[in-house]
Amino acid sequence: MATKEYTMAEVKQHIDSKSSWFVIHNSVYDVTAFLNEHPGGEEVLLEQAGRNASEAFEDVGHSSDAREMMLKYKVGELVESERQPVNEKGPHSWSNESADQNNGGSSWTSWLIPVTLGLLATILYRFYVSSAQASH
Numbered sequence: 001m002a003t004k005e006y007t008m009a010e011v012k013q014h015i016d017s018k019s020s021w022f023v024i025h026n027s028v029y030d031v032t033a034f035l036n037e038h039p040g041g042e043e044v045l046l047e048q049a050g051r052n053a054s055e056a057f058e059d060v061g062h063s064s065d066a067r068e069m070m071l072k073y074k075v076g077e078l079v080e081s082e083r084q085p086v087n088e089k090g091p092h093s094w095s096n097e098s099a100d101q102n103n104g105g106s107s108w109t110s111w112l113i114p115v116t117l118g119l120l121a122t123i124l125y126r127f128y129v130s131s132a133q134a135s136h
């Protein structure tokens with residue numbers, strides 16, 4: 001069966017406890033039946049109803065259990081023209097960590113440059129002083 005597609009305007013029509021939908025990473029979720037069961041409470045879900053809740057969802061740092069649970073409430077996807085780039089953390093975050101390690105590597109070379117420049121300046125200064133003395 002083909003995945004159903006919705007627009008943001010359609011999602012915005014489900015913003016209360018009778019019917020609450022939101023979008024996480026371009027997927028549309030109907031969490032009406034989940035409101036009472038959400039460990040984080042129904043208020044936070046209702047606050048996100050009718051919106052793109054991706055950032056709020058990721059900010060909480062939901063577990064992989066939570067991510068699996070979501071699948072049950074998925075009703076479709078956003079239409080192609082309204083999709084946004086997904087910036088997912090969570091289960092794949094280790095790949096971000098390795099990127100951080102690379103950054104750590106580059107910061108090591110970034111202090112090497114000023115130190116080398118400092119050494120160079122010292123050598124030049126000494127050279128200047130000794131040649132100034134020699135000319136007297």
Ligand code: HEM
Pocket residue numbers: 029031034038039040041044045048053056057060061062063064065066067069070073
């Ligand atoms: C279908 C979507 C969602 C599912 C299945 C879900 C599921 C869960 C689960 C299982 C937990 C318990 C902790 C964990 O396992 O990570 C949790 C906690 C929580 N969730 Fe959600 N959640 C959803 C969407 C959201 C959204 C959109 C928000 C918006 C802010 C939210 C806010 C929270 C908060 C604040 C907690 C409590 C965290 C804590 O006590 O440390 N959740 N959620």
